[in-house]
Amino acid sequence: MLSSVLLVGVLGLAACDSEETKVEAPKPEVVAPAKLDIAALQSAAENVALVPSPAEMQRALERNGIAGGLSGMVSERTLKMDIENKDVIAVRTGVALADALLTVKDAPPEKLKTRLETVKAGMAALGGGADIAATIDDINARIVNNSVSRDDLIKELDEMHGAIIPEIKFEAGERAVPLLQAGSWLEGSNLVAGAIIAANSTTAGTELLRQPQVADYFMKYVAVEGGGKAPDEVLAQLQTTLTRLKELASQPTLSLDDVKEVKSQTDAVLALL
Amino acid sequence: MIAALLFAALTPTAMADENAAEACLKTKIWEGYNTGWAVRTATNATLGQGEHRIYLVTLYAGTEYKIMVCGDDKLQNGDIVLYDSLGNELMKDAQDNREPVINYKASTTDTFYIAVHATRTVDPKAKAGVATAVTYK
Numbered sequence: 001m002l003s004s005v006l007l008v009g010v011l012g013l014a015a016c017d018s019e020e021t022k023v024e025a026p027k028p029e030v031v032a033p034a035k036l037d038i039a040a041l042q043s044a045a046e047n048v049a050l051v052p053s054p055a056e057m058q059r060a061l062e063r064n065g066i067a068g069g070l071s072g073m074v075s076e077r078t079l080k081m082d083i084e085n086k087d088v089i090a091v092r093t094g095v096a097l098a099d100a101l102l103t104v105k106d107a108p109p110e111k112l113k114t115r116l117e118t119v120k121a122g123m124a125a126l127g128g129g130a131d132i133a134a135t136i137d138d139i140n141a142r143i144v145n146n147s148v149s150r151d152d153l154i155k156e157l158d159e160m161h162g163a164i165i166p167e168i169k170f171e172a173g174e175r176a177v178p179l180l181q182a183g184s185w186l187e188g189s190n191l192v193a194g195a196i197i198a199a200n201s202t203t204a205g206t207e208l209l210r211q212p213q214v215a216d217y218f219m220k221y222v223a224v225e226g227g228g229k230a231p232d233e234v235l236a237q238l239q240t241t242l243t244r245l246k247e248l249a250s251q252p253t254l255s256l257d258d259v260k261e262v263k264s265q266t267d268a269v270l271a272l273l
Numbered sequence: 274m275i276a277a278l279l280f281a282a283l284t285p286t287a288m289a290d291e292n293a294a295e296a297c298l299k300t301k302i303w304e305g306y307n308t309g310w311a312v313r314t315a316t317n318a319t320l321g322q323g324e325h326r327i328y329l330v331t332l333y334a335g336t337e338y339k340i341m342v343c344g345d346d347k348l349q350n351g352d353i354v355l356y357d358s359l360g361n362e363l364m365k366d367a368q369d370n371r372e373p374v375i376n377y378k379a380s381t382t383d384t385f386y387i388a389v390h391a392t393r394t395v396d397p398k399a400k401a402g403v404a405t406a407v408t409y410k
Contacts, residue, residue, distance in 0.1 A: 033352040033390035034325065038360025041386040045329040049314040049387070049407045052331055056313055056409055060333040155306045163302070163315035163406075206382070207334050213384045214331055 047217050051181045053161055054098040054188040055154070057208070061195055064204045070191040071103045079273060081121040086172040087179050087222075088234045092273050093122025094183020097161055101184075102191070104153050113140045126180075127171020135160065175221050182218040182238070189245075190266035196259045205254030209262055215246035234272045241265040289319040290345040291402035297343035297372070298404040305408055310339060315406040320348075320391035322399065328387045330407055332379040337410040342389055344371035348401035350393040356386040371401075 052060070058070050077099075079092040100115040107115070120136040139156060142148035148156075161184070170176035189209060196204045219242045222235055244265050248258050295317055302312050318326045332338055344351045348371040355363045355377055363385070366373035379385070391401050 031323065031350075031392050033354055033365070033388070033392050034323065036325075036327070036354070036356070036360075036386075036388055038356075041327055041356055041360055041388070044325075044327045045386060046316075046327065047329055048316045049328045049330045049405075050384075052333065053311075053313055055311055056333070056336070059311075059409070060336055063333075063335050155303070155311075158311050159302070159315075162312045163299075166314065166316065208382070210382050211331050211384075213329065 047178075048166060050217055051185050051214050052188070052211075053158065054101045054184055054191075055158055055161075057188040057192050058102060060208055061192055061204075064201070064207055066195050066199045066201060066204060068195065068198075070188070070195060071106060073191045073194055074099045074103050077270075077273070079118050079122070081118070081125045085232050085234075086126060087175060088232060088273075089122055089125045090172065090176045090179035091183035091186070091234065091238065091269075093119055093126065094180040094185075095187045095270065095273060096122060096183075097157075097165075097180070098184040098187040101154075101157050101161060102188075104157055105150050109143050109146070113143055116140050116143075122180075123168075125172075126176045128165075128168050128176075132160075132164065132168060135164070178218060178221045182222070182242075185214060185218070186238075186241075186266050186269060189262060190270060193259050193263035193266065197256070197263060200256070202256050205256065205259040205262075206252075209254055209259065210249045210251075212246050212249040215242045215249060218242050219246065234269065237269050237272055241269050289347060289400040289402040291317040291319060291404065293345040294343045294348075294402035294404035297345075298341065298406050301341050301343065301372075302406055302408065305339070308410075310408045310410050313407040313409055315404065317402065317404045318389070319400050320389075320403050321401075322391055322394040322397050325388050325390040326403070326405070328389070328405065328407075330385050330387055332377070332383065332385055333409075334379050334382045336378065338377050338379075339374060339408045339410070340377070340387055341374050341406045341408065342372065343404045344391070345402035346371075347395050347399040348391055348393075348403060349395055351401075351403060352390040352392045354388040354390070356388065358384045358386075360386070 079096050081089055096115055096118040100119060116136050120133055123132045166177055192208050222239045222242060298315060340353055342351050342353055350369050351371050351373050352366055353373045353375050354365040355375060357363055364375055366375050389405050391403060394401050
């Protein structure tokens with residue numbers, strides 16, 4: 001029986017070869033993606049793509065007709081990374097990265113290099129590994145040698161912010177990435193609010209600052225754990241600020257007064273850094 | 274011969290390769306820079322047939338967004354579906370391949386859900402590396 005079956009099979013194959021018949025493989029069944037309801041979406045949603053980058057904020061600002069951009073509004077600040085609190089280091093590193101991103105187009109080489117050195121120091125303090133340090137060193141060398149165009153630098157820093165840093169496993173723990181993002185977002189929101197106020201725009205606040213889910217996402221990480229430990233001043237203020245930003249952003253529209261409050265709330269955190 | 278067959282049977286038929294998916298996506302991201310696109314986020318996942326990942330995103334009104342997916346060679350058809358904050362389906366890609374793309378411009382600044390599906394893999398047990406990027410212009 002078995003030999004008969006094998007014989008038929010062999011003969012069948014031989015026939016196919018001799019006639020050079022092209023037999024199309026059966027097409028695989030097309031399966032439609034599963035339908036998802038809101039409960040399924042909410043329960044499984046990841047926040048890795050939730051937060052707009054500072055560069056994206058800048059473009060959205062320009063799209064709303066607010067000229068000048070954010071680069072001229074970035075203030076000089078010294079962000080120290082030789083402190084114990086890793087959460088605060090992460091927030092500071094995010095601010096420094098936002099400042100570098102927003103000024104990469106026209107900052108003098110030495111100033112840009114200093115900002116990136118600050119980012120590098122923050123990454124090192126968070127245990128970001130040797131690769132990111134080497135990447136920043138390489139970028140800085142090319143800035144100093146003037147061997148990279150500013151347009152290419154924008155791409156490299158943009159990719160570092162959006163694609164490389166979120167994938168780093170920091171020794172400081174899983175909180176490092178969202179807190180770093182919080183720093184960048186806070187700095188970007190502060191500058192956006194300042195630009196809206198300067199332009200006296202009554203409509204841009206709704207388009208640019210209404211992001212309650214982003215504030216909510218950061219609040220989960222900023223919530224200071226108890227255990228009798230006094231909360232860090234920066235994190236305590238950050239929690240207060242995010243709580244208020246969420247309330248403001250949850251409204252259907254943001255007035256110019258709301259935008260002014262966004263500015264003062266974010267100023268309060270940045271002043272402590 | 275038997276040993277070879279046994280080895281083949283015991284070897285996972287489909288090892289997901291997130292690196293291959295990521296390399297494909299990086300190429301697309303860098304090509305996008307030449308035409309004015311920039312990247313918000315890029316992330317990787319390993320998905321079996323019928324599995325999906327969901328990403329919450331904030332999209333600015335008036336900004337053009339391009340959501341791109343690259344699957345490794347274990348993925349035959351990947352799909353992207355965009356939902357609004359209430360769970361209403363807004364759009365999905367119409368391609369039957371492992372590199373789906375959708376473009377979207379929001380009329381109001383809001384949060385949205387992006388579902389990335391490994392709709393069909395080379396065999397039902399295969400695990401595919403899937404890389405996703407949210408880019409904007």
